[in-house]
Every structure is written in structure tokens, then in C-alpha cells.
């Protein structure tokens with residue numbers, strides 16, 4: 001598999017860890033910002049991977065800015081939040097969404113979130129209104145990100161009980177889970193179906 005100088009995969013399908021997902025997504029966003037001419041300062045964006053978010057593929061977490069309105073440009077100077085401009089916001093990526101989305105849907109999701117970042121950095125707030133819709137459409141991003149389904153199978157460590165993997169369809173791991181070992185405890189895995197999916 002191809003890896004860049006920093007040792008991270010540049011192939012989406014080779015991403016295996018949270019750090020690699022952040023690295024890959026940040027690199028994609030950096031390309032998208034210049035390709036689509038987005039007015040986004042990526043240095044002001046922090047990244048996290050959420051394993052809790054149940055149905056949202058990604059989200060931009062922003063601080064509350066008093067009196068902010070979409071369409072009214074903020075003057076960040078002297079706001080005390082950051083000398084260079086807007087306050088930091090956080091791009092929160094759902095690990096389960098990454099597992100269930102292909103590359104095209106993942107990058108479309110990132111572009112959707114970049115429009116939120118662009119709005120936040122300009123206005124101090126963001127929504128899904130008319131301006132968002134126009135902007136999203138202009139960069140081939142969905143106005144609403146598809147909610148992804150809960151995984152069909154959850155693999156848990158039989159020793160400590162932590163959830164170690166999720167699968168959306170039957171596979172070797174699901175069929176023969178007890179033959180695999182958890183990385184946390186080196187114990188066998190138990191497979192369960194959290195709910196009946198169609």
C-alpha cells in the first residue's frame with residue numbers, strides 16, 4: 001500500500017486507526033480547500049474521532065459566539081479568542097460512518113463539513129439555510145449528509161467487554177468470531193446483533 005513520507009496511508013482503504021483517519025481526512029480537506037476555493041483556515045480546525053456518535057457521520061463542534069448570524073461577517077480581531085482570527089472549531093469524525101461509507105461518500109461528507117467551517121469562520125455560526133445550500137451545491141457536497149445505519153454486528157472482547165469492532169454485513173470475523181483475539185486483552189471475541197436490521 002502507498003504511504004506518504006509521514007508513514008500514513010494515502011489510500012483510503014488502507015486507513016486502520018483513528019490517527020490515520022484524521023491524517024487522511026485532513027489531507028483531503030487541504031486539497032479540497034484549494035481545489036474549490038473555500039475560504040477556510042484549516043490551522044484553526046482541530047480533529048477528533050468519535051466512537052460514540054451513533055448516526056451522524058461527522059459534525060463540526062463550534063464554540064457559542066454571542067450575536068452571531070449567518071451572513072454577517074465577524075471581525076475577529078481583538079475578540080481575545082485567537083490572534084489570527086476565528087476561534088478554533090473541531091471536526092468530529094464518526095469512526096462507524098467511516099467504516100460504512102466508501103471513499104466518495106466520505107469525501108462528500110468532509111466537503112459538507114468544510115462548508116460549516118467556512119460559515120463558522122466567517123460568521124461565528126453555521127446552519128443549513130439557503131446560503132449553506134448554495135455553497136454546498138457549488139462544491140458538489142450534499143446539503144444533508146446521509147445518516148448511516150447502525151452496524152449489524154458488534155464484536156466485543158470476552159474478557160473486558162469493550163466493543164472492538166463493528167461490521168455491517170456478514171464476514172469471516174462475524175462467522176468465526178471466537179477464532180480472533182482482541183488487541184486489548186488477547187481474548188476471544190463475542191459477536192452480537194445490537195438490533196434487527198432489515
Ligand SMILES: [Zn+2]
Pocket residue numbers: 112116128143145
Ligand atoms: Zn451539516
Ligand SMILES: [Zn+2]
Pocket residue numbers: 157158159160161162182184185186187
Ligand atoms: Zn479486552
